[in-house]
Amino acid sequence: MPEQHEEPEDPWKGDGGPAPDLQTYAVLLRRMNAEFNRLAQHFAHEHGLHLTDVQALIEILDADPGTAVTPGRLRERLQLTSGAVTACLDRLEKAGHVQRVRDARDRRVVHIHYAGRGRELARSSFRPLARSTEAAMRRLSDDELRTVARFLTLMGDELDAQSR
Amino acid sequence: MPEQHEEPEDPWKGDGGPAPDLQTYAVLLRRMNAEFNRLAQHFAHEHGLHLTDVQALIEILDADPGTAVTPGRLRERLQLTSGAVTACLDRLEKAGHVQRVRDARDRRVVHIHYAGRGRELARSSFRPLARSTEAAMRRLSDDELRTVARFLTLMGDELDAQSR
DNA sequence: TATATAAACTCAATGATTGAGATGTTCAAT
DNA sequence: ATTGAACATCTCAATCATTGAGTTTATATA
Incomplete structure (x- = not known):
């Protein structure tokens, strides 16, 4: 029996065929997630940061402009303890990516702002992601x-x- | 001027309107990725595992059936050093989730197989993800x-x- | 004024990860 | 056969992010 080496160039292309099921989606989503994390980790390493730091930068970058980013918010979003958040922000601040600013109204809270090339750095971290996304969108x-x-x-x- | 508090229940719903641009996609994708990681981390913590261990389980779960999973493969997929992979597999093996089996042909390589409730555990880790996916798919x-x-x-x- | 809650930080201990090197295995060349 | 290079995995001491408990400072409630 000869190999039936079919090459599914672009599955789900036509209007016919069965609709993809849950299992198919699960695998596709997990795969994409894994690729994302690989890119993020690669970027982090390239800039002497940790994955946590990059995730924090993303969280700050994508935060709703109305909502101020605070250490507490990062704690719940990144699932870290307060000590870890402090350490993470220390690293980012020392590297000049962000800046801590005490809130004038409630002096217990701290607001995180971009400093120096922080925003640019965060954006550039997704240049490869943007490239891939663009390529996929074009089709x-x-x-x-x-x-x-x-x-x-x-x-x-x-x-x-x-x-x- | 009164607040124009519009509630965009389901954006991109109609056929009209502008097509979403790259920036929009970037934010949507980053958001989904962050939520994924939160779920994974939550699951890991719940089962006394580390995020790395869960990622390894996923990698094993989703591996192409034809391709055997080896420590080396995990090394490049999870971006870990060989020492970290060994430690990760030690943890998973000690917990009874996977089993190391030496390849009979090339006795340098090790194959990772599920053991005990490993496969079931890996699948269950995505129960919440599956629920969300199903809900989104239904619409x-x-x-x-x-x-x-x-x-x-x-x-x-x-x-x-x-x-x- | 006292008391409770809250946000962020400190710091010693823990433990995952790193990085260099060791071990055992295959393959090609001699 | 034997040597040597490439390879896959593992070992282990050092590093460093993270944890967890407790401290500090600030707000709110009674």
Whole structure:
């Protein structure tokens, strides 16, 4: 029996065929997540940072402009103890990426702001991610892009709800 | 001027409106990735494991059935040093989740197999993820699901290529 | 004024990870 | 056969991020 070496260039391409099931999605999502983390880790190493530091920078970068980023917020978002957050911010501040600013109204809280090339650094950390995303986006129509964005939003909301 | 508090229940819903841009996608993807990691970390903690151990279990779970999982493979996939991989596998083996088996043909290499409740544990680690995914999937048509699967596949391929 | 709660920090202990090197294995060349 | 290079994994001491308990400073409540 000769090898049936089929090359599925672009699965789920046509309108026909079966719809992908949960298991398929799970694998696809896990794979993407793993690739993400690989990139993040690679970037971190390249800049003498730790994965935690990069995650913190992302959290600060993507924070809702209305919501101030505080050590406490990082604690719950990154699942760290307060000691770990302090150490992480010490590293980022010493490296000149962020700056701690005491809140004038409630002097217990500290706000984290970008300093120096922090924002630029955070953005550049996703240059490779952006490149990949762009490449993938180019192969979808506007209509399809809207569909995917809708799915990603739904997933984000669901996962957010799940973790509470 | 009264607050214009619009509530965008489900953005990108209609066929009209502008197509989402790269920046929008970047934020959505980063958000989802962060939520993933939160879930993974939570699960790890719940089972007395480390994030690294969970990532290893995933890697073993999702490995191409044809490709055997070896410490070396984990080393490059999880970006660890060989010492860290050994320690990780020691923990997983001692806990009875995996088993090391020397390859009969090339006695230098070790194959990692599930042992005891390892596979079940790995699967259960994604129960919450599966729940969220299912909920999100339910709100898309078969056609849309195919589109999203196509995007996820493209992203996975692009990221894979990027990290080399 | 006292008391409770809160946010962030300190610091010693823990333990995962690193990095250099050891061990055992395969393969090609001599 | 024997030597030597490449390889996969493991060992182990040192490093360093993280933990966990407790401290400090500030706010809110009675």
